[in-house]
Structures are given as structure tokens and as C-alpha cells.
Amino acid sequence: MTLQKTAPKSEAAPAANLARLMTGGPGAKPSSFTASSRRLAALLRPERGLVCTVLALGTASVTLTVLGPKIIGRATDIIVAGVIGRTMPADVTKGQALEQLRQQGRGGIADMLRSVNFVPGRGIDFHAFTTVLLVVLALYVAAGIVSIAQSRLATTVIQRAVYRLRNDVEAKLSRLPLSYFDGTSRGEVLSRTTNDIDNVQLVLQQTLGQIVNSLLTLIGVLAMMLWISPLLALVAVVTVPVSLYLASRVAKRSQGEFVQQWRSTGQLNGHIEEMYTGHAVVKVYGREEQAAATFHEHNEALYRSGRRAQAMSGVIQPAMVFMGNLNYVLVAVIGGLRVTAGALSIGEVQAFIQYSRLFSQPFTQISSMANLLQSGVASAERVFDLLDTGEQPPDPVPGARLPQVRGRVVLENVSFRYSADKELITDLSLVVEPGQTVAIVGPTGAGKTTLVNLLMRFYELDSGRITLDGTDIATMSRGELRSHIGMVLQDTWLFGGTIADNIAYGHECATREQVTQAALLAHADRFIRTLPDGYDTVIGDSGTELSAGEKQLITIARAFLSDPGILILDEATSSVDTRTEMLIQQAMIRLSGDRTSFVIAHRLSTIRDADVILVMESGAIVEHGRHEELLHAGGAYSRLYEAQFAASTTS
Template identity: 60%
Template structure:
């Protein structure tokens, strides 16, 4: 319906970031929208996982056990290293002597460091590697790593279900929200931009949650477990390793601050580019007809360049985090290796403990590096979440009444009582309008473009809310009815036809899915659809594509009229319903619609005055006001605005056009 209203509406204020319908290449220079804070948006996104908390508990439990087993592994492997080292040293010592004698001999030879090292080792002189003990340790380590891997796989499987169910619910919430949004919201939103939020941004959220939640959980648990084990092995080396943490945090924060703005700009430009492409592709025929290919291509390249710069900046800046973290981790590794070697030489640590600690230091820096590498993905996902939350937070239409009224005796009497409406607060459109459409009567609405004709019928449907006054249907205020109940009583045939991807039969039965085959056939014969459908190879099973390109514009119009016939509404609205059909078919349709309108109230919006001569009441509108009303004959006799409009359409051009008003000529 926004397309019908657009022609009759006064210009409205565009929203930030570009509000032109369908996007438009004129939006190319719009600034990026301001983002919310990262923290609140991330917490809100994680809050959507709350319904899956039982599964999350299982995920966390599996992650804790898996990480614990993985963290114990290096300590066990360190014991294996000690067995090998002890065996190598023991073989070099004289057989038959004791460990104490070997230590005293080393001290006597002046090798105190070697003596201190031997004193900490459980060495048997003359004995090599204990293969049985080594095998037991290695098998134990293998079993731990295998179980840890299986638990991690199970955790990933559960987490995938959690994420996908959450995203499915998010999509459903957005779909429900869109159905609750008022029509003015869509008037201000480029369609491509809205589609980008519903598709691209939600997909990006899904990827972000899937890739970051598991790694963040395991990385944080790994860091915690590794820190504990490092302090168990050597508090001194543990403090040396922890020095890298605040340094890493500071570096990450400084880089993330700069990259977050770029990610917001990236997804904003993505939405604007989608809107621009959607508009250009939808109207590509007109673009070619008016020779605007170069301008459209230039606008596309300009917006594409903006998206390139934002994406490049976001990825490059956030990509600095990982090499910076690796550099800090390597510095920490060098310090630990040097200090650990000195402690082994002094006999204060075993070689296995140093080897295990070095492994832990790698395990410690690796999760931090992973978190840093995920920072760009996480920021991108939160930026997308902000854009989706903006849709979910948009003001909704006023809710239906808790105890709605009902039309007990539907007759189709419509009354406007002192109705006022404006799209923009400072631009009046309809002021203090009153009229009555009696049951069974046909009310034709004519006037120049922008007079408020389509707006009038949109107000009946409650696509927009009144500023003042009220509209009643059979004496019941339409605001006290449920919208579904109100709109279920109304059939609309618009100038811009809409057909969905499906068969002709399904399109006709759209407003009444339970209609029988006989009822469908009766509607198609009355509207002359049957005449051309029979000539199609698949007849009523012919599939119409989303754009309706395999049927002509006139045939699409006939299908929409048949759809209204089949719905049998008590109130009928025809907005230039015959504008796309030929003259002969129009005459036949006029007869068919006369039969359709015989027992119901009809509002007919028309620019061709020949189609509404037989209307019971003709309303001549100018600037939101009814300036004349009456029958065709009476209005011609009055020689007012309607007479001038009629003359502009049917009289021969005259040299002096001064008697015609510019607005009327424009019509």
C-alpha cells in the first residue's frame, strides 16, 4: 500500500541514513547511523539465549570437563618427559651406586648445578628409561585427550542447536514485529535496507554466535585452568606469564575502539547499497529508457567505494589485534624459557615441569590470541545485532482493543465524521472532512494528484491513524474493531498489482483459501480471467513468478479483480483498478464490477472520468478537502472544479488554456 499512498501524500521527513522509498542512488552520501554501546548490545544479544538455559548449562558443564582434562594433559606429559630425562641421566651414571653417591660425586667434581638437578630427580644409576611407566603415562594422556575431544564435540553439537534455535526465534520475532509496524515505518525505510537487516544482519548474528560462543567459553575456561596449573607448578613463572595479560587487554581495547566504528559503517553501507541495487534492478527498464545508466552506475560505484573503505578499515584495524597478541605471547614465551632453564639448572624445577609450563604458557596465550582474533567477528555481529534491535524497538501500531466491538448487521455504511489527517505535523492534508457512503452505493473519488484520494481509503483500512474525528462502519467506530476483522470485510483492487510466486488458482484464492473450484471458476468467468487462462498451456496451474513477468499487466490486473470478486467483501475499494486493461476489456469489466457493487458499498478512485459516470456519488477533492460532491450530471451542470477536470480530459485543446487550473491539467 505505500506505493499507492506515495503519489497522494505530501513529502515527509526522511529518517537518518536515507529514507527514500526503495533506497535510491540519491542516498549515496548519507552518513552512517550512530551505534549503541558495545556492552549493552552484546548483553542484549546474549540475553536472547536465556530460553535455552538448560542446554547452556549442559554446554558449560561439558566445556568445563573437557577443558579440565585438556589442562591436566601437559602436566602428565611433563611427567613423561621426566621419565625419559631420568632414564637418559641414569644410564650415564655408574651402575651399582646410589643416587646420593652420584650427587656427592658431582659436588666433589665441582659440578654443583648438576648435583642440585640430580638431587631433585628420582634417578637409579645405571638404569635406562622405564618403558612400562612411560607407556602407562602416555596411554593415560592419550585417553584424557580423546575423552576431552569427544566431550568438546558433544558440546559443539549442543551449542549449534542452541544458536540455531535462538536465531530462528529472532527471525520469527522480526517477522512478527514487521507485521505489527505501522505503514509510515515502511514509508520511511528503503526496502533494500530493511531486507538487509532481516537477512544479512541476522545471518551475520548466526555466524557470530556460532563461531564465538564455543571458542569464548573454552578459551576463558582454558585460561582459568592454565593459570591454576601454572601457579601449582611455579608461582614465579606464573607471575611472569600473567604480565602479558594487562598488556594484551590494553592493546585489544585500543584497537577495538577504532574498529567498532568501522564495523558499524560497514553494515550501514551494506544496507544502503542493497537498497540502491534493489531500486535500480526493480526499475531497470525506466533507468534505460531515461538514459540514467551512467548516473546509477556512478552512484553504485560511489556507495561501493564507501563500503570498501569501511570494510577494509574494519578488517585491517581489527586484524592488527592477532599479530599484536602473538608478539606479546612470543615475548612472554622467551622470558619463560630463559627463567625456566635457569631454574632447571639450579635444581629448583624439573625439566618436565618446565616443559609442562612452556606448554601451559602456549595454552595461556593461544586462547587470548583466539579471543583477539574473534574480536572483529564479535564486533561485526554486535553491529548487526544493533541494526536488528533497531527494528525490534521501532514504535508499533496501536494495539487492537482488548474487548473489540463487532458489526452485528453488516450493511457497508461508511461515515467520515470531522476527520483530520496529516503525514507531517506541519503539513495539513485532510482537514475536518465529513461524508457518508450509504450501503450499496458507489462513491467515486476524483481530483488532482496529491489531493488525498488514496489517503482517504487508506484511512478506512486503518493503515494510518487519524489526527482527529472518527470513521464508522455500520455505526461502529473502526478503531474499536480488530484490524483483521475490519480488513476482512474490505476488498481492494489497486493500480499496482501484486501477485506472489504461485499458480494462477492460488493467487485468485489468496483472500479466500477455502473457496471451492466452482466458486473460483465463477469469479474468473465474471472477470474474464477464464478467457485468457484457458489459452495457457497449464491453464489455472500456470505458475506466476514473483514479478508476474509471464503474464501481461492487464492480465495481472484481471487476476487481482477476480481475487476481490471471490472474497465477497461487504466494502469494495477500487484504486484505478482498470488502468492496465484495454478499452474493450474495461467496458466488460465495468459491467462485471457493476454486478459486484450491486449489494455492497464501493469506493472508486479514478483519473479517467469515463469510468465513474454511473457512480451514485462523486467526490471532487482538492488539497485534502471535498470541494464538490454530487452525481456526474449535477457536477457538470455546476461548472466547477469537476467540470474543469472533465473538460481537460475530453474537450479539444484550445489556444487559450487560462481557464484550466494547473492541478487539474496535471491530472
């Protein structure tokens, strides 16, 4: 291995990847109900064929429904005509009967009866009455059947849309840079990918069909009212602008509260997730009261925002009901006057009053769904913010491939910083030959793990380049690069499943014999066989049934099984006892015999046999060499070693 170090450049390095990639993340743009609603509706675009069918069925259902009151009004007219006709002499015509009423000084009644289609001397035509009722019954039955079909298709459309949304979010998470997860709590990410999407699905399911039918009902009812009486139709719609104005004003004020409500939900979920994950630490340090106080603080914020959002949005429905009642009174009064004037029949007014109720009903329904709609749009906006977050740069197509890795790693003038105002790694050059074991030591924050993250392309360089066997890793796909690298982190990760499945995670086609051999190399076989079901023991996703050291041994066995060309150990043995650590070190030597290995360690006693030790401070390599050489040099490594030795002898 050779190491080169150049003087720092006078020009500042490019802006940090973290700041650049996080642009457009949560909270980066203001809330917009209209824009988010349009984008939410656009989720249904791939199902435009089914959507058109839903609209057609809705139109048919509404048409059949709105015809009902008009036909029922006809039944009323038949009854009224029969009652009046029975009181008239049978030997006169309708015109003669009305003229007799006027001669008797009852001109007002004659004018009112002018619109009634009665036959003097004839009572109620029960045949016609029964026919009308049967027609109405058939209409409503048909409308119900069509409505059921519409509901089922609408459900299919919504479920498919949410299915695609979940897939988009899952795909997005795989394209997000590590910086996003470093800067966002797990609870917040989980809240957006579960709670918010579930809320979007619930709102779409409960509101989409009703909104479509409500809009169609408005059109159909308005057409029927204009057919019956344009004057009464004008009276019925005069309250609409007022209703829309009130609804829009209230909705605009309450939308911000719904956004805050779901933001508070994410913060509360994040706190709960952190406290659950670290419940043992919370108890050890007696921080239960502080954790509870923080929980109550977030819970109180959620309560306040939820209460304000629901209270504001809840004003809409009573206002719509009031306007609907006012509309009803106006129609009833003016309709009664039109009946007395003979311009309308009683059945027509009765039908119109029913239509006026149907006309105000969509406004009432939509207003009652206002809180749901605003809540759903707020959740959708949070999901869209996640989908709009800046992604890691795409892989080159086609990417360079390395069929076999020798393990020569070269860093050429590498510079990187997390934030523009804080330098971390500047103009770092390093050459690691195949098969070398490189130990990286230094104080916390020196850039040890960052160096490894750059090699894995978890972060992109600000300048310079890194090559693997002469190939720039930026020209390789991340999948291709990482397929040649095995990594064991200090923070273990296990998923819900058997121990054998967890070990085989690094090799999909591994046999049980290969899994067992990897566990033997990692010195995990012994404790695994003491478990009730051995390698078939099922563990939870957090592996709480196992000790920290046992979990670490499983992750090391996983790395062994993947048989990588390059091995990275980031404090991989920090959770095991000293004897097991020595055994693992011996296994590492066997495993990395012809592999390039990078070992990040705080316990310097574990890296004495490394080919090269890099000592980092403030993102720069200040020393390099073998263990004995660095000790004799009396520099930074010697001071670190003496400090650890003094601490161990003191303890």
C-alpha cells in the same frame, strides 16, 4: 450520503503518525558494542539448560586437555631420570651421588639434578613411560569425544536462537505501521531480515563455541601454571593487561566501521532491488550508465568501509601474537634459570612452556575472531533496531465484531497529517450510506489514497473517528475490519505460485469453480485459458510473464472472490484497455449492487455512474454530487473533466 464540513480548528493537530512511529527506527540510536553484545547473548537465555550443558561439557573437555601437558612433563622427567640414573654408580643413593658431585666442584649440576627423581644405576623405566603415554592418549581421546558433543549441542542452541530471532522479526514486520515501509526502502528491509540475520547466525556458529572454550582454557591453564610455579605464572600473566588494552582500543575504533559496512550493504541492496524491479524503465529512459554509476558509488562506499573495518580489526591478531611470543621468551628464560637452581624439573618447565602457549592461544583466537565478532554485533544491532522500531497501536482486546456489514461509513471531524508542519486532512466529516458507490477524484496529493488508508487503518487518525455501521473502527481489530473490506490497488502484487492460487488468496477455502467464476466476472478467464497450463500456470513472484493489465485482472478477480462488504478500488483499472475497463465497470456494478464502494479514479469517464463524486483538494472535499450536477456547477470537477477531455481530443 451526506457531507459535513466544519471550520478548521485553531489548535494544531497532534504530531504526525509517521514521525511518531518512526522514532527508534534505523539509525535512531547510537551504536553500542557492549549493549548489543549483551542483547545478542540474551537470545540464548531460553536455552539456558542446554547452555549449562554446553558449559559443563566445555569444562570437562578443557580439564582433560589442560591435564595433558602436566602428564607429558612427567614422561619427560622419566626419560631424564633414566638417562641421568644410568650414568650414576648403582651402589650409591641419590643423596650420595649429589654429594659426590659437589665434592667434585660440580655444585651447580648437583643443584639442578636435585629436582630430578632418578635412581642411580637404573635406566629409563619404560613401563612407567608407556603408562604415562597411554593416560595422555586416553585423556585426549576423551577430550575429543566431549568436544564433539559440546559442538553439536552448541550448534543446536545457536540454530534455535536464530530460529526464534527470525520468528521475532517476521512477527515484528506484521506489527509495523505502513509508515515504516513507506519510509524505508525494500532493499534495506530485506537486508536486515536476510543478510544481517544470516551474518548473526554465521558469527555465532563460528565464534560462540571457541569463545566459551577459550575462556575455560584461560581459567584451567592459569590454575595449572599456579600449581607448577606461582612465579612463572606471574610472569605469564604480566602481558595480559597490555594485550587487553590494545585489543579494546582497536575494537572500539573499528566497531563504527563495521556498522557503516552493513549500512552500506543495505544501501547497495536497496539500489540493486530498485534497479532490478524497474529494469524496463531504466532501459527505456537510457539510464543504465547513471544506474551503474550509482551502483559503483554504493559499492565504493561498501569497499571503503569494509576495508577500513577489516584493516583496523586485523591489527588485533598480530598484536596478540607478538605479546604471546614475548610471553614465551620470558617464560623460557626464567624457567631455565629455575631449572638450574633446582626449583623446577625439566619436565615441569616443559609443561609450563606448553601452558604458556595455551594461555596465549585464547587471546590469539579471540583476536582472530575480532572482525567476525564486530561484524556480527553490527548486524545484530541493525536487527535489534528493526525490532525496537515503534509499532502500530495494539488492537483492542476484546475487539468489537460485526457479524454482518451493511456498509454505512461515517467520518466525524477526521484530521490527519504525515508531518507536523504540513496539514493534509483537517476536520473532514462524511456520511456514506449502505450500497452507495463513492468516487473520489482530485489532483495528485489531494489526499484521495490517504482517505482510503485511514478507512483501512493503515494509518491512525490524529483526531476524530470513523465508524462502520455505527461501530468505531478503532474499537475493532485490524483483522476483523479488513476481513469486511476488499481492496484492489493500482500496484499489483502477485506471489510465486499458480494463477488459481493467486486468485484464491482472498478466500482460502475457495473451490476451482469459485475461482473460475471470479475470473469470469473480472474478464480474466479468457486470457488465462490461453496460457499453457491455464489456471495451473505457475508465475513468478513479480508476474513478469504477464502484462500489467493481465496482472490487474487477476487482482480484481481476487477481490471478487473475497466477497467483501465494502469494496475499494484505487485506480484498479488504470492498466487495462478501454473495452476491458468498460466490461469490468459493468461487473463492478453487479458486484457492488448492495455493497458500499469507494473508487479512486483519475479517468473521470469511468465514474459517471457513481452515486456520489467527491472532489478533493489539499485534503478537503471541495465539491460533491453526481456527474451531471458537478459539470453544470462549473467548479473544480468541471475543470478537471474539461482538462481531460481537451487532452483526449488533442491526442
